[in-house]
Amino acid sequence: MKKKKFTDIKDVNECFEVAERPVVESVDQIPSDLHPVIMAFYKEMVIAESANKLKGSDQKPDWRNPNQKKWFGWLRFLSSGSVDFYVSRYDCSFAVAGDASRLAFLDESDVRHAFNIAPDVFEDFLTK
Amino acid sequence: MGKDNNELSTIEVSIQMDGVIQKITNLVVSNSILEKVNKTISRIEADRKANIEKEIKQLYKQIDKDYKLLKDFNLMTFKMKKTEPETQSQSLDFTLQEAIAMYPSASEALKSKLDAAFGKKALITDVLERLKDASIEEFYQEAGRPRITSVSELPEDLHEYILSVYDGIVMYEAVNQGQRLSYLDTTTRKYQAWFNLLSSGSVDFYVSLCHCSLAHAGDASRLSAVSAKAAETLGKNPACQNVFQNIMNK
Secondary structure, eight states: OOOOOGGGOOSHHHHHHHHTOOOOOOOTTSOGGGHHHHHHHHHHHHHHHHHHHHTTOOSOOOTTOTTSOEEEEEEEEOTTSOEEEEEEEEESSEEETTOOGGGOBSSHHHHHHHHHHOHHHHHHHHHO | OOOOTTOEEEEEEEEEETTEEEEEEEEEEEHHHHHHHHHHHHHHHHOTTSOHHHHHHHHHHHHHHHHHHHHHTTOOOSOOOOOOOOOOOOOOOOOHHHHHHHGGGSOHHHHHHHHHHHOTGGGOSOHHHHTTTOOHHHHHHHHTOOOOOOOTTSOGGGHHHHHHHHHHHHHHHHHHTTOOOOTTOTTSOEEEEEEEEOTTSOEEEEEEEEESSEEETTOOGGGOBSSHHHHHHHHHOHHHHHHHHHHHHO
């Protein structure tokens, strides 16, 4: 049987199944105006987790390991008010304040696919 | 025939402070005390500079003495309820915002009173200066957000990570002073702190950088600052570094 790849995944729901994470609608303890951004963090994390799990890693990427490449997507803003995938790049020894090992991809090719299956999640993450 | 000195009367004790008459208490007293009370009140009225609190305390001492005397002779048929006069304390009737506004031009004497009332740190006008070495609790107070300790709907292993993200959002809200950045507005600069990742596993502030029309996937408008100085304030604050480290590692 062909081993499943992240690029075979069609939508976010499948990411939740692969990562074995529950679908959560809200986090009531957090002020309600922040629910969308916190949910976007959670979904983006589950997407990265499913990608890395299909690469054979059950561990989240480790910022303390400078030899491990942590891939992130860079997005550009279109005049239409939406976002588009621009490029993927990795960090080893520097990190921006919003970086999280839980949002990093271990493989460059998975980064663009993540954006392709869930552009709304990435947009919510940036804008909500 | 003279008055019966043990005959009881009820009197109302009031004082006048700054033109306002304030009732202190009702007292049931004997005529001998009533006479003393009247004298005392006359004295207070005659001399407005008198120390009112001292006078009232003296009055109570006299009443105490009389009370014991009457009790000794089994003449007491009532219970005398005493109420200590309220201390007339001075107060600074300013809100924190008013105090912050007047602080720079206040006299040294007023500054020291404002410092004592609100705390010196709270009166620093520049929010970034105030938060330079603030605790996370102080960032929450500045942003007016509730501190939470649990996100029970999410898987338990993610609680620490999500709570750190919430801490981070609140920290940026505090330095941004309510200004909400839009990533879709490509003309606005969004500043963030960048860190050196040290071999010890900790982080060290490196530089503040801004984006206009591009965004890194780890960016979020909620985790962006309105100025390089605001991002640097967070990047250099040890408590914030700890939060960023948790976001990266937890």
